[in-house]
Amino acid sequence: MEFTPLVEDKNSRARTGLLKTDHGEIRTPIFMPVGTVGSVKGVYHRDLKEDVKAEIILGNTYHLYLRPGLEILNKAGGLHRFENWDRPILTDSGGFQVFSLTGIRKITEEGCTFQSHIDGSRHTFTPENNVTTQRMIGADICMAFDECCPGDADHAYAEKSLALTQRWLARYAKAFHESEPLYGYEQTFFPIIQGCVYPDLRIKAAEHALEYADAGIAIGGLAVGEPTEKMYEMIELLDPVIPRSKARYLMGVGTPANILEAISRGVDMFDCVMPTRNGRNGMLFTWNGILNMRNEKWKDDFSPLDPAGTSFVDSTYSKAYLRHLFIAGEMFAAMIASEHNLAFYLDVVRQARLHIEQGDFTAWKEDAVKRITTRL
RNA sequence: GUGAGAUUAGUUCAGUUGGUAGAGCACCAGAUUGUGGUUCUGGGUGUCGUGGGUUCGAGCCCCACAUCUCACC
Numbered sequence: 001m002e003f004t005p006l007v008e009d010k011n012s013r014a015r016t017g018l019l020k021t022d023h024g025e026i027r028t029p030i031f032m033p034v035g036t037v038g039s040v041k042g043v044y045h046r047d048l049k050e051d052v053k054a055e056i057i058l059g060n061t062y063h064l065y066l067r068p069g070l071e072i073l074n075k076a077g078g079l080h081r082f083e084n085w086d087r088p089i090l091t092d093s094g095g096f097q098v099f100s101l102t103g104i105r106k107i108t109e110e111g112c113t114f115q116s117h118i119d120g121s122r123h124t125f126t127p128e129n130n131v132t133t134q135r136m137i138g139a140d141i142c143m144a145f146d147e148c149c150p151g152d153a154d155h156a157y158a159e160k161s162l163a164l165t166q167r168w169l170a171r172y173a174k175a176f177h178e179s180e181p182l183y184g185y186e187q188t189f190f191p192i193i194q195g196c197v198y199p200d201l202r203i204k205a206a207e208h209a210l211e212y213a214d215a216g217i218a219i220g221g222l223a224v225g226e227p228t229e230k231m232y233e234m235i236e237l238l239d240p241v242i243p244r245s246k247a248r249y250l251m252g253v254g255t256p257a258n259i260l261e262a263i264s265r266g267v268d269m270f271d272c273v274m275p276t277r278n279g280r281n282g283m284l285f286t287w288n289g290i291l292n293m294r295n296e297k298w299k300d301d302f303s304p305l306d307p308a309g310t311s312f313v314d315s316t317y318s319k320a321y322l323r324h325l326f327i328a329g330e331m332f333a334a335m336i337a338s339e340h341n342l343a344f345y346l347d348v349v350r351q352a353r354l355h356i357e358q359g360d361f362t363a364w365k366e367d368a369v370k371r372i373t374t375r376l
Numbered sequence: 377g378u379g380a381g382a383u384u385a386g387u388u389c390a391g392u393u394g395g396u397a398g399a400g401c402a403c404c405a406g407a408u409u410g411u412g413g414u415u416c417u418g419g420g421u422g423u424c425g426u427g428g429g430u431u432c433g434a435g436c437c438c439c440a441c442a443u444c445u446c447a448c449c
Contacts (some may be wrong), residue, residue, distance in 0.1 A: 034411065063412090092410045096410040272409050
């Protein structure tokens with residue numbers, strides 16, 4: 001797999017780039033819709049490609065391992081064929097799920113033992129079997145198995161956690177290089193930089209992770225409870241440490257404004273559940289600001305959902321209609337909102353690329369952030 | 377027609393010896409960052425069926441009426 005930086009912004013650390021995979025090229029900066037269990041919830045693949053214009057989507061190792069399970073995925077010929085998605089896929093290792101399963105999991109040197117949230121059955125993820133699992137799923141980009149350290153952890157805990165993540169990374173890399181892709185196309189993996197909000201740990205983590213980085217590297221353990229400013233500080237701190245030749249993936253982030261701020265600090269790739277999960281609950285992100293579609297004030301507003309939007313739902317349906325669907329509990333509401341939000345997120349990164357190419361990214365970003373954070 | 381029970385928030389219902397009402401859901405508003413189709417936080421939105429009476433004071437006691445449910449002619 002190959003990452004090629006293209007245009008550098010003069011006034012910030014933003015840049016455009018191209019990530020080449022056997023399932024097609026990804027233009028960066030990019031946002032990757034989350035499709036945890038093999039579906040970007042509520043959006044047809046057709047719309048994901050043609051309307052949202054997604055270039056890559058995510059899957060989740062933890063969820064797919066539990067359901068439908070490796071046997072089915074392997075029989076299907078991998079996740080691409082199973083869900084019939086022919087563009088690139090990235091799978092998270094399940095490290096974050098393990099982190100959020102506090103109470104029904106136990107972390108040891110060997111790996112992590114946890115109980116299924118579905119039936120309570122016990123399972124163990126190790127760096128080695130996580131590679132096997134992600135080989136069976138067949139993602140183009142696999143994520144290393146890490147321990148996601150809480151944003152409010154003290155230095156001692158964060159240091160201990162990082163040391164474990166680093167030992168797991170070495171084992172993961174070894175297993176990855178000693179195994180082969182199962183479905184005839186290339187797979188790569190991104191190591192993950194942890195270290196919580198502590199500069200010394202983050203630098204150490206980055207230097208170590210870089211030893212294992214191929215096309216890209218991920219920044220993990222952010223947007224997990226620490227102040228947003230801390231997150232930006234950590235990205236700025238890491239920027240000079242990571243070579244420009246590596247794609248940088250900020251995991252789990254974030255709001256459209258978070259994404260633009262991170263782009264200006266040199267980040268290339270993003271994923272977040274926010275456009276879909278918050279969309280399902282009535283929150284719409286637009287160039288004019290943020291709307292809560294459940295609000296009573298939209299009940300007789302028959303204007304288009306988002307006049308500036310690129311999705312067909314934006315001009316097809318009105319605010320009053322979508323509010324009605326939300327209040328009525330119609331699944332169609334979640335579908336429309338998800339499609340709109342994803343199309344908007346992809347438009348945000350597309351506009352960012354355009355303005356980096358035009359050389360006016362910084363000025364454009366300052367104005368855009370003000371607009372998109374307005375509460376309507 | 378007779379008898380019994382019921383009538384309190386949008387709804388289903390609590391409401392102590394009489395001291396101007398409260399819960400679930402709904403609704404209204406806010407949160408949500410490597411997804412458990414969620415979860416969390418805040419808000420009570422009321423002519424206590426109507427009209428009288430007793431009482432310092434009535435959702436509660438008394439009378440009449442209205443409406444509903446059930447049972448029996």
